[in-house]
Amino acid sequence: MSRPVAPPSGFPPPGSATLGGRRIDLGPLAEEVADRYFAEFPEDFKRYGDAARAWEVHDTCHCLHWAILDAEGYASLEKEVTWLADVLGARGFPLEKLVRNLELAAAVVEQRVPSSALVAGRLHAAAATVRVSSDPPA
Numbered sequence: 001m002s003r004p005v006a007p008p009s010g011f012p013p014p015g016s017a018t019l020g021g022r023r024i025d026l027g028p029l030a031e032e033v034a035d036r037y038f039a040e041f042p043e044d045f046k047r048y049g050d051a052a053r054a055w056e057v058h059d060t061c062h063c064l065h066w067a068i069l070d071a072e073g074y075a076s077l078e079k080e081v082t083w084l085a086d087v088l089g090a091r092g093f094p095l096e097k098l099v100r101n102l103e104l105a106a107a108v109v110e111q112r113v114p115s116s117a118l119v120a121g122r123l124h125a126a127a128a129t130v131r132v133s134s135d136p137p138a
Contacts, residue, residue, distance in 0.1 A: 004050075005049055005051040005052070007050070007055070008051075008054055008055055008058040013026070013030075013057075013058045013062050013065070014026060014061060015027055015061070017064070017068040018072070019068050019071065019072065019113065019115070019116065019119065020115055022114075024064075026061045026064045026065060029060075029105075029108055029109065030056075030057045030060040031057060033060045033064075033105045034053055034056040034057050034060065036104045036107075036108070037056055037101055038053070041097060041100075044056075044097075056101070059101075062080070063077075063081065063101070063105055063123070064109070066080040066081070067119045067123050068119055070119075070122045071118040071119045071122055077122045077123070077125075078129050081102070081126040081129065081130060082130075082133070084098070085098055085130045085134065089134070096134065098130055099130050099131045100127075102123050102127035102130065103123070103127050105123050106120040106121075106123035106124045
């Protein structure tokens with residue numbers, strides 16, 4: 001029997017980031033990514049319980065923030081997402097779902113954030129990195 005998944009605690013996700021001098025609210029973007037994610041993976045509600053959506057929004061806010069910081073030259077999304085993949089993988093989270101989350105985040109950014117092609121490109125590249133690193137050896 002497994003114990004229920006606790007909601008996120010500790011360091012809260014960032015609420016905004018600055019892209020090209022404009023403040024971007026990350027919460028609404030992460031909520032839209034979560035809507036799309038759970039439309040594709042509704043079974044995660046059963047697996048992770050009440051904390052599923054909170055974790056999805058929490059981790060997505062971080063990924064969006066890292067992607068914007070990367071596009072602005074202040075961070076490495078690849079490094080941060082590699083760390084996140086290691087953490088999630090160690091917890092038994094299917095990394096193909098992280099890949100899909102990053103792809104969904106790229107799509108939301110492209111549709112909702114003006115002048116965000118670089119950010120979306122970074123998210124697509126991070127998804128490809130996780131996909132390659134999680135593929136079983138041939």
